[in-house]
Amino acid sequence: MSPRKSAAEALGTRSAILDRSVAIASLEGLEGLTIGRLAGELGMSKSGVLGHFGSKEALQLAVLDRAADIFLAEVWVPARPAAPGLHRLRELCEAWISYLDRGVFPGGCFFVAAAHEFDGREGPVRDAIEARFDGWRGRLRKEARRAAEAGDLPVGTDAEQLAFELLGLIMALNHSIQLHRDPEAAGRARRAVHARLSG
Template sequence: MSPRKSVAEALSTRAAILDRSVAIASAEGLEGLTIGRLAGDLGMSKAGVLGHFGSKEALQLAVLARAGEVFRAEVWEPAIPAAPGLARLRVLCEAWISYLEREVFPGGCFFVAAAHEFDGRPGPVRDAVESRFDAWRGRLRKEAGRAVDAGELPERTDPGQLVFDLLGTAMALNHAIQLHRDPRAPELARRTVQARLGRPAAATGQVRRDPPEPATDPAR
């Protein structure tokens, strides 16, 4: 076996472990991940699973990073072509609602679940969850601020309050879907977003006006 093939196989195995771990953790929590469970599900030895990460905590952090890649692809990347400010904020919110509506993760929003699980438990995993929420709030606030500065939102709009409201809407939607299985919830969320951001014009000209943002922003 060539060294190149060995590296490729190791990366493929690691990716398979992470994908299975994300599916388990989204429904059962990051603490629900056990090396034995993963080994059984994937037909591997416990040592084989652990050898890719070294510890359960390292596995949890890698799973958070993998979930962040999925969130970025689902929610941030669709908004990159939109004009910065209100147009991009609208696209972000619609992609965010769609991501929850389609249940991209089996247990709903991965990061909402992780926040509930670790918000009162100091340590590297909690810090990683907090960092991702901070980055996402910062991304939303930046676009809200651009919209205010451009006159696309009322001058007295507080970007921090707006972001608080949008985050609350997304969390309420996640709750309504996962706990209540409420089929009306996505439409209620869209109405709430429209009430805060206004109805888009017939042609918003959503064309990129600035260079692509660094990949480190919303879901690092």
């Protein structure tokens, strides 16, 4: 076996472990990931699974990275071509609502669930979750500020406040879909976004 093929196979195995881990963690939380369970489901040895990450914490951090890649592909990439400011902010919100409405992750928004699981803890996993939220809130704040500066939002619009409200709205949508199975939730969220972002 050539070194190149061996490295490619290792990457493929690592990717398969992460894909399964994201699916499990979406429904059962990051603490629901166990090396033994993953080994059994993937037909691997425990040492084979652990060898790709080194520790459960490293696995959890890698799962967060994979989930973030999926989120960005679903929400940021579709909105990125839009003109900066209000138009992009609206596109971001629409892609964000669609991501939840389509059930990209079986357990709803991966990061909302992870935040509830780790927000009262300390350590690298909690810090990584917080950093993801901070980055996303910063993106919303940046687009809100651009929209306000362009005159597309009312004079005096507080970009930080608007980002806070949009985050809260999407968390409420996630809750309505996951807990209440409300078929009208996405429509309600779209109406709320439209009302909040009307110039």
